[in-house]
Amino acid sequence: MSIDTYDQQWRTELQATLTHEFEAQTARLTQLTADTGDPAEAHTNAALIAATRQSLERISGALRRLASGSYGTCEKCGTAIPRERLEILPHARFCVPCQQKHNG
Template identity: 80%
Template sequence: MNDQTWLTQLELTLTQEHETQTARLTQLTADTGDPAEAHTNAALIVATRQSLEQITGALRRLAAGNYGSCEKCGTTIARERLEILPHARFCVPCQQKQTG
């Protein structure tokens, strides 16, 4: 698959995942009145919001034309890494430096 076809498919996949996560967040934030459920949902809400932020960032980078470039050093992030972690913002060496 050529790069442009892959990027187009990735954008579609990320857009669908964004819609799924948005619907999930809406469901999680609905107040059921059950305090036990609210406590459990709090962690799920945080995780869902983080996922939405990552997806939104990837979609922004796609739209801006800088998707796949490391935000630290500017080198190209390996396609294999992006296939596994589509929201990756850093190449492996920079990610390792960041997480220490």
């Protein structure tokens, strides 16, 4: 199997995984936003809702970059993000040096 074929297969599998995760997070958000009428859950649910929305935003961004062909390219400097980083953090938008600068 050529490297290009292997890379394409990895991206296809990644897209399927991200799509599945997006669907799971969407279902979770739907459950969290259902009004249970319990005021004790309101604070906890607010934090879970915010975290779930952030996760959905990251996943949808990665899916957009996959669709546009820009996935795996640092948004700051334009270099390739190492595959090892993408395997650990599939929604990474920056290479490590740029991420460190971005975080300050």
